[in-house]
Amino acid sequence: MRKKERYIAQGAIIGFGVTALIDILMQWLEHNDRGEKFTWESYDGNRALKIGFLGSAIGAGIGYVSYEYQSTLEQKQSFNSDEYLKSILRQEDLKQNPELLDNAVLIRDKLKLWIVNNFSEKLVSVPENTGSFAKRTANAASFDIDILLPFRRDSFDTLEDMYSWTFEQLHQKSGRQAKVVKETKAICISFEKNGQAINFDIVPGREIGNYKQDRRLNLYVKPNRFWKRGTCFKIDASTQRNMTINKPEARKVIRLLKIYNDTNYLNIPSVLLEQATVEALSERKYGVYTSNTDNLLNSMDYLAEKLGQEFFTDHGNTNNNLNNKIDSYSKSKAVELLRKDITKIEVNSNYLKEIFEGPYLD
Structure with missing residues (x-):
């Protein structure tokens, strides 16, 4: 919720609550003046609700005026927009949480080593770091570590076989220590370390021609409905990786x-x-x-x-x-x-x- 909407919403809530409480007090005083006992049965809830909504509208208006007044004051103050953006980037730098970063790199390296030792006969190249972590565009609050697995053309009969085999191997390896889930093109492995989630997207791909020369792969695209068939998706790994x-x-x-x-x-x-x-x-x-x-x-x-x-x-x-x-x-x-x-x-x-x-x- 933006600042303006927050001011208006808070004003509306406060206005509703204050006017509704005042009306309850007024009803109690009115009963008292008439010498009547004030009970839930004699309480006029509809009246309090109507007055509360009126107070809500007034409160929302006050919230809006307060927001505009605050914005006018801020406009008169000096503000360095570049420094502000730098502060956001510093706040979301992965290095601000070295423990999380170290754990993520450690798990990634162990996972890649295990893949090399167990998948080497089927791979045309070693597992490759890709995605935002490798491109240095990740933020601390939300990031996944992507690992690309380039398989040989003759490793599997179909792309679905490649995807399913990779999932089964990873599930057998990490199923007890982590959550392993099939996604559209990747297999997500989610570890928890010291209460913090560390997510990996393992992306299996099969070379189209000569991967070491053209860097092109076919990925399997898992269907979003069980009755549909999976499809393929071509990528140029070097183009994506070198973009930034x-x-x-x-x-x-x-x-x-x-x-x-x-x-x-x-x-x-x-x-x-x-x-x-x-x-x-x-x-x-x-x-x-x-x-x-x-x-x-x-x-x-x-x-x-x-x-x-x-x-x-x-x-x-x-x-x-x-x-x-x-x-x-x-x-x-x-x-x-x-x-x-x-x-x-x-x-x-x-x-x-x-x-x-x-x-x-x-």
Whole structure:
């Protein structure tokens, strides 16, 4: 809930409670004046409810006025938007929780070693670190560690066999220590260490041609209904992995957009955030500025533009439309909020604090 809505909601709740209590007191006094005993049977609940709703409306209005007054005061105060964004990035840096980071890396390395020892005859290459953790776009509050398993072309008859075999092996290995679950393209393994969850997405893929040369894999896509058949999905592992290499400013913005996405419950897939940011900050579009705020706003603008289009081509698979990963309602909601927030921030940079407020950063 944004600051404005919170002020209004709190005002409405307080207004309702205060006026309802006052009416109860008034009813008690009225009964007392008439020499009658005040009981639940004689209590006029409908009257108290009506007065409570009136108080709620008044309280909401007071909450709105308080918000506007507070916003006016904040506008007059000096505010460094770039420093504010840096503070958010520091707060969500994985290094802020070294114990969690060390445990995650330790479990990852042990898991990869076990996979090498047990899967080596079927693999064309060693397990590869991928995803946000490897691309350095992960945030402390919400991240998974992705491990890509490139299997040889002749390792399995079908992609489904590859996926099922990998799941069974991982379940036998980790089923007692962790939760192992089949997901759309990956197998999720969730460990708990000192009360903290550490999640791994194991992604099995089968080489299409010569993986060591072209880095292309076929993934199995698990159907979302039991009566449907699974499908395949092609990826270029090098394109996805190299997307943010030597792009430190893009990585910062991607992390900020992930926080924005989670805080505002927008459900935009990470791959859309990443690709839109990289494209937005390329020389063909806005380029990179020294200001984190400018880079963020430019990326938000470009993201809204791409979400509003019918097709957003995936760099890792040119036949794939990234916009198919998000439903129409979520797209419309995201585009509307992105554009509103850009406008408000351009008028008042303090509004940045509102778009990042929420349970995610509490």
